[in-house]
Each structure stands twice: as C-alpha cells, then as structure tokens.
Amino acid sequence: MIKFIKNNMSKLVLLVAIIVCSFIFIVVVPSFNEIFDSLGVDLPQITKGILYLSKMWLVILLPISAIYFYIVIGKNIRIVKVLTSSLIVIFGLIILVIVIAMFMPMFYMGNIRGK
CATH class of the missing domain: 1.20.5 (Single alpha-helices involved in coiled-coils or other helix-helix interfaces)
Incomplete structure (x- = not known):
C-alpha cells in the first residue's frame, strides 16, 4: 500500500487540488457573489470572471473530465x-x-x- 501511494503521489496531490478548487468554486465563491451584490459596487474584471466561472463550473468540468476519461480509459x-x-x-x-x-x-x- 505504501509503495502504491509513493508511486501515485503526484496523481493523489492533483486529485486533492481538483477537489479543493471545485469546493471553492461551487460553495465559497457563490457566497462572495451574494456579498458583492448586496454592496452594489463595481467589481474588477478578474473578479467578475471568477464569479462567472463559479456559475459555469459544470460546463467547464464536463469536457475536461470527458477528455480525461477518453485518454485514460477509452483508448x-x-x-x-x-x-x-x-x-x-x-x-x-x-x-x-x-x-x-x-x-x-x-x-x-x-x-x-x-x-
């Protein structure tokens, strides 16, 4: 088991990073969106882009996961x-x-x- 973990450490780190980023985009960023809407201030473009990406996470995640599964499993x-x-x-x-x-x-x- 330890040898398996050592051999696949980079994959495990990447998986954890994807899970953490997904959680941030799905749960945390929409709560900031509500806060910014209540303030009524004009936001920088980068912030607007991140808020937009948090709304469109499924559109981004599906093609990436389809390509990944095609490369890993489907070939x-x-x-x-x-x-x-x-x-x-x-x-x-x-x-x-x-x-x-x-x-x-x-x-x-x-x-x-x-x-």
Whole structure:
C-alpha cells in the first residue's frame, strides 16, 4: 500500500487540488457573489470572471473530465475507438458542407453576366 501511494503521489496531490478548487468554486465563491451584490459596487474584471466561472463550473468540468476519461480509459476499448472514428468522419462532413455553403455565393458571382 505504501509503495502504491509513493508511486501515485503526484496523481493523489492533483486529485486533492481538483477537489479543493471545485469546493471553492461551487460553495465559497457563490457566497462572495451574494456579498458583492448586496454592496452594489463595481467589481474588477478578474473578479467578475471568477464569479462567472463559479456559475459555469459544470460546463467547464464536463469536457475536461470527458477528455480525461477518453485518454485514460477509452483508448483501449474497441467500441470507443469505433465511435471516435465515426464522429471524426461525421464532423468532417459537417465542416465540409459548412465550408461549401460559405463559398457558394462566390461561385455564383462568377456566373452572372451583365446585359
């Protein structure tokens, strides 16, 4: 057990730091938001940004955790590889259609003849 802890110390420290920061953003910062609202003062941009991040923590946490789990767990599972390849093809086709739609008016302009 001690060897396991020594080998994974950096991961454990990172996990504790993530838990502490999450607690601060979810519990502590919203209470400061109420205090600042009651004072009615204009806040610096960095403070407004932190208050905004505390409201949007789920939007930030979900993509980061999805990428982490994909890198750690999903890269060895066949169905995840197949789904990833399919999504890459689908998004590639969507981007291709968007780019073609953006340039279509330019192609039509070359075909217009004046009288």
